[in-house]
Amino acid sequence: MFHANAVDWQTAELIRKHASYLNSYPDGQRADMRGGRFTGSLLNGVDLRRALMSNADFRGTQFAGANLEKSVFTGSQLIAADFSGAKLMHADLRGCDMERSKLSSADLTDADFRPTKIGAKQSTNLENSDFDNAKVIRTNLTRANMTGISARGSHFSGAVLENANLKGADLTGADFVDSNLRGANLQDVNFADARLTNTDLTGADLRSCHLDGADMSGADLTGCVIATGLETLGQEVQDLIVAHFAWISSGGRKGAPASFAGRDLSDADLSGVDLSAADFSGANLSGATLRRGSFRFAKFGNANLTGAKMPRCDLRGASFRGAKMAGIDLSASNLVPMRLLDPRSGDETGIWASDLSGADLTGALLVRVDFSGANLSGCKLDGANLSYAQVASALITDASWDGANLDKAVLPDEMKIPQAS
Numbered sequence: 001m002f003h004a005n006a007v008d009w010q011t012a013e014l015i016r017k018h019a020s021y022l023n024s025y026p027d028g029q030r031a032d033m034r035g036g037r038f039t040g041s042l043l044n045g046v047d048l049r050r051a052l053m054s055n056a057d058f059r060g061t062q063f064a065g066a067n068l069e070k071s072v073f074t075g076s077q078l079i080a081a082d083f084s085g086a087k088l089m090h091a092d093l094r095g096c097d098m099e100r101s102k103l104s105s106a107d108l109t110d111a112d113f114r115p116t117k118i119g120a121k122q123s124t125n126l127e128n129s130d131f132d133n134a135k136v137i138r139t140n141l142t143r144a145n146m147t148g149i150s151a152r153g154s155h156f157s158g159a160v161l162e163n164a165n166l167k168g169a170d171l172t173g174a175d176f177v178d179s180n181l182r183g184a185n186l187q188d189v190n191f192a193d194a195r196l197t198n199t200d201l202t203g204a205d206l207r208s209c210h211l212d213g214a215d216m217s218g219a220d221l222t223g224c225v226i227a228t229g230l231e232t233l234g235q236e237v238q239d240l241i242v243a244h245f246a247w248i249s250s251g252g253r254k255g256a257p258a259s260f261a262g263r264d265l266s267d268a269d270l271s272g273v274d275l276s277a278a279d280f281s282g283a284n285l286s287g288a289t290l291r292r293g294s295f296r297f298a299k300f301g302n303a304n305l306t307g308a309k310m311p312r313c314d315l316r317g318a319s320f321r322g323a324k325m326a327g328i329d330l331s332a333s334n335l336v337p338m339r340l341l342d343p344r345s346g347d348e349t350g351i352w353a354s355d356l357s358g359a360d361l362t363g364a365l366l367v368r369v370d371f372s373g374a375n376l377s378g379c380k381l382d383g384a385n386l387s388y389a390q391v392a393s394a395l396i397t398d399a400s401w402d403g404a405n406l407d408k409a410v411l412p413d414e415m416k417i418p419q420a421s
Contacts, residue, residue, distance in 0.1 A: 011038065011041065014031050014032075014033070015031065015046060015047075015048070017029040017031070018030060018031035018047075018048060018051060019047060022047065022049060022050075030050065030051070030052065031048055031051040031052065031053075032051075032052045033051060033052065033053045033056050034052050034053065034054045034055055034056060035054075035055050035056060036056045036057070037056070037057045038056060038057060038058050038061055039057050039058070039059050039060060039061065040059070040060045040061060041058070041061045041062070042061075042062050043061060043062060043063050043066055044062050044063065044064045044065055044066065045064070045065045045066055046063070046066045046067070047066070047067045048066065048067070048068055048071055049067055049068065049069045049070055049071065050069070050070045050071060050072075051068070051071045051072070052071075052072050053071055053072060053073045053076060054072055054073065054074040054075055054076060055074070055075045055076060056073075056076045056077070057076070057077045058073075058076055058077060058078050058081050059077050059078070059079045059080060059081065060079070060080045060081065061078075061081045061082070062081070062082045063081060063082060063083045063086050064082050064083070064084045064085055064086065065084070065085045065086060066083070066086045066087070067086070067087045068083075068086055068087060068088050068091055069087050069088070069089045069090060069091065070089070070090045070091065070092075071088070071091050071092070072091075072092040073091060073092060073093045073096050074092050074093070074094045074095055074096070074116060075094070075095045075096065075116055075122070076096050076097075077096075077097050078093075078096050078097060078098040078101055079097055079098065079099050079100060079101070080099070080100045080101060081098065081101045081102070082101070082102045083101060083102060083103045083106045084102050084103070084104050084105060084106065085104075085105045085106060086103075086106045086107070087106070087107050088106055088107060088108045088111050089107055089108070089109045089110055089111065090109075090110045090111065090112075091108070091111045091112070092111075092112050093111055093112060093113050093124060094112055094113065094114050094115065094116045094124060095115060095116030095122040095123070095124055096113075096124050096125070097124075097125045098124065098125060098126045098129055099125050099126070099127045099128060099129070100127070100128050100129060101126065101129045101130070102129070102130045103129055103130060103131045103134050104130045104131065104132040104133055104134060105132070105133045105134060106131075106134045106135070107134075107135040108134060108135060108136045108137075108139045109135055109136070109137045109138060109139065110137070110138050110139065111136075111139045111140070112139075112140045113126070113139065113140060113141045113142070113144045114140050114141075114142045114143065114144075115142070115143050123143045123144060123145055124141070124143075124144045124145070125144075125145045126141075126144055126145060126146045126149060127145050127146070127147050127148060127149070128147070128148040128149065129146070129149050129150075130149070130150050131149055131150065131151035131154050132150055132151060132152045132153060132154065133152070133153045133154060134151065134154045134155070135154070135155050136151075136154055136155060136156045136159050137155055137156070137157050137158055137159065138157075138158040138159060138160075139156070139159045139160070140159070140160045141159060141160060141161045141164050142160055142161070142162045142163060142164065143162070143163045143164060143165075144161070144164045144165070145164075145165050146161075146164055146165060146166045146169060147165050147166065147167045147168055147169070148167070148168045148169060149166070149169045149170070150169070150170045151169065151170065151171050151174050152170055152171070152172045152173055152174065153172070153173045153174065154171075154174045154175070155174070155175045156174060156175060156176045156179050157175050157176065157177040157178055157179060158177075158178050158179060159176070159179045159180070160179070160180045161179060161180060161181050161184050162180050162181070162182045162183060162184065163182070163183040163184060164181070164184045164185070165184070165185045166184060166185060166186055166189055167185050167186070167187045167188060167189070168187070168188045168189065169186075169189050169190070170189075170190045171189055171190060171191050171194050172190055172191075172192045172193060172194065173192070173193045173194060174191075174194045174195070175194070175195045176194060176195060176196045176199045177195050177196075177197045177198060177199070178197070178198050178199065179196075179199050179200070180199075180200045181199055181200060181201050181204050182200050182201070182202045182203055182204065183202070183203045183204060184201075184204045184205070185204075185205050186201075186204050186205055186206050186209055187205050187206075187207050187208055187209070187272065188207075188208040188209070188210075188292065189209050189210070190209075190210045191209055191210060191211050191214045192210055192211070192212040192213055192214065193212070193213040193214065194214045194215070195214075195215050196214055196215060196216045196219050197215055197216070197217050197218050197219070198217075198218040198219065199216070199218075199219045199220070200219075200220045201219050201220060201221050201224055202220050202221075202222045202223055202224070203222070203223045203224065203225075204224050204225070205224075205225040206221075206224050206225060206226050206272075206274075207225060207226065207227060207228065207271065207272025207273070207292070208271075208272040208292040208293070208294070209274065209294075210294070210314070211248065211249065211274065211294075214249075215251070216249040216250060216251075217250060217251065217253065219249065221245070221246070221249060224245075226241070226242070226245045226272070226273060226274070227241060227270045227271065227272055227273035227293075228269050228270065228271040228272055228273075228289075229268065229269030229270065229271070229289075230270070230273075232268075232269065233265075233268060237260070237263070237265070237268075240258040240259075240260065241258060241270070241273065241275070242255075243255040243256050243258065244256070244257060244258035244275060244278055245274060248274055248276060248277075257277055257278065257279075258275060258278045258279070259278070259279040260278060260279065260280050260283045261279050261280065261281045261282055261283060262281070262282045262283060263283050263284070264283075264284045265280075265283055265284060265285050265288055266284045266285065266286045266287055266288060266304075267286075267287040267288060267289075268285070268288045268289070269288070269289040270288065270289070270290050270293060271289055271290060271291040271292060271293065272291070272292050272293060273290070273293045273294070274293070274294040275293065275294070275295055275298060276294050276295060276296040276297055276298060276314075277296065277297040277298060278295070278298050278299075279298075279299045280298060280299060280300045280303050281299050281300070281301045281302060281303065282301070282302050282303060283300075283303045283304070284303070284304045285300075285303055285304060285305045285308050286304050286305065286306040286307055286308065286324075287306070287307045287308065288305070288308045288309070289308075289309045290308060290309065290310045290313060291309060291310065291311055291312065291313070292311070292312045292313065293310065293313045293314070294313070294314040295313060295314065295315050295318050296314055296315070296316045296317050296318065296338055297316075297317045297318060297338065297352065298315075298318045298319070299318075299319050300318060300319060300320045300323050301319055301320070301321045301322055301323065302321070302322045302323060303320070303323045303324070304323070304324045305320075305323055305324060305325045305328050306324050306325065306326050306327060306328070307326070307327045307328065308325070308328045308329070309328075309329045310328060310329060310330050310333060311329050311330065311331040311332055311333065312331070312332045312333060313330070313333040313334070314333075314334050315330075315333050315334060315335045315354055316334055316335065316336055316337065316338040316352075316354060317337065317338030317352040317353070317354055318335070318354050318355075319354070319355040320354075320355065320356045320359045321355050321356070321357050321358055321359065322357075322358045322359060323356075323359045323360070324359075324360050325359050325360055325361045325364055326360055326361065326362040326363055326364065327362070327363045327364060327365075328361065328364045328365070329364070329365040330364060330365065330366050330369050331365055331366070331367045331368060331369065332367070332368045332369065333369050333370075334369075334370050335354040335356070335369060335370060335371050335372075335374045336354070336370050336371075336372045336373055336374070337351040337352055337353040337354065337372075337373040337374075338351065338352040338354075339351055340352060351373070353373050353374060353375055354371075354373075354374040354375070355374070355375045356374060356375060356376050356379050357375045357376070357377045357378050357379065358377075358378045358379065359379050359380070360379075360380045361379060361380060361381050361384050362380055362381070362382050362383055362384065363382075363383045363384060364381070364384040364385070365384075365385050366381075366384050366385060366386045366389050367385055367386070367387050367388055367389065368387075368388045368389060369386070369389045369390070370389070370390040371389060371390055371391045371394040372390050372391075372392065372393045372394065373393050373394065374394045374395070375394070375395045376391075376394045376395060376396050376399050377395050377396065377397040377398055377399060378397070378398045378399060379396075379399045379400075380399075380400050381399060381400060381401050381404050382400055382401065382402040382403055382404065383402070383403045383404060384401075384404045384405070385404075385405045386404055386405060386406050386409045387405050387406070387407040387408055387409060388407075388408045388409060389406075389409045389410070390409075390410050391409055391410060391411050391412065392410045392411060392412055393412070394412070396412065
């Protein structure tokens with residue numbers, strides 16, 4: 001509920017007259033806040049439906065629980081404003097700067113976030129905003145800057161996000177059924193358990209996406225960017241990668257799992273690719289660049305990964321048994337066990353540990369790698385850089401560590417190895 005004593009008397013009078021306007025009283029007057037400065041105002045619970053608020057300064061203003069249906073905010077400064085639980089149905093938010101704003105549990109149905117067409121074209125800025133559990137149904141977010149937003153559990157069904165920038169967003173469990181994401185930048189987006197049924201992803205950049213448990217049935221993936229440098233590879237390899245992505249994104253209903261066993265992929269650049277469960281057994285990947293890729297459950301047994309670049313990769317449950325990995329860069333990659341879930345109940349049925357037994361990681365760059373629960377038995381780690389690595393719960397029987405850098409590494413209690421000089 002709005003309290004008049006929370007704002008100055010002029011704003012309070014403006015809101016009082018607007019209430020009369022909404023009720024069609026003779027003394028009523030539509031709120032006109034255009035171009036005004038209301039920085040840090042407390043407008044929680046206010047009823048400003050259909051108010052004129054364009055090009056105003058609302059930085060840090062609190063609108064929690066407010067009714068702002070059909071209000072016009074075009075071009076306003078809304079940085080760090082709080083719209084938690086607010087009603088913004090049909091609101092005009094074109095060209096607004098809403099960086100770090102809070103929109104959790106807000107209703108943004110049919111709101112308009114398109115770029116302005118007045119003067120220089122300006123995209124709406126929603127960088128690092130909080131959309132958790134928000135209702136964004138049929139909302140127009142064309143070309144909006146939504147980098148780093150959190151929209152866990154939100155509803156974007158029927159929304160238009162054409163050419164929007166969602167890089168690094170957390171969209172866990174979000175609903176994008178029948179939405180338009182054509183040409184959107186979706187690099188490093190977390191779509192875990194999201195619903196993307198019948199979503200238009202034509203031309204979208206899906207590199208380094210996290211699609212664990214996502215439902216992409218019926219999605220249009222025509223022309224999607226799924227890996228850097230894909231076009232430089234032979235047609236047969238390209239076809240294998242595209243078919244594999246179709247297999248992953250459709251839950252196995254389309255495409256086929258890829259096998260690169262014994263193939264020569266040396267110096268290839270496949271950064272951002274998702275080749276989870278692919279077979280690279282005995283393949284030559286020496287010097288390859290596979291940054292920020294997803295290789296869960298992938299098989300690299302006896303493969304040659306000498307000098308490969310694989311920082312920040314998802315390697316949960318992957319097998320590198322006997323692989324040649326001297327000089328590889330696995331910085332900040334994740335090798336923890338993969339949890340196995342019952343598809344019907346969602347209950348955990350077991351774990352699948354990453355296996356590097358017998359692998360040669362001499363001189364490897366393993367800074368901040370998480371080896372928790374991994375099998376490193378018989379692994380050769382001589383001269384490797386394991387600073388800040390997590391090794392405490394790994395199996396390390398017969399592993400060698402001569403000259404390894406273990407600075408700030410978390411090690412098993414029984415492992416007492418002199419630090420490299």
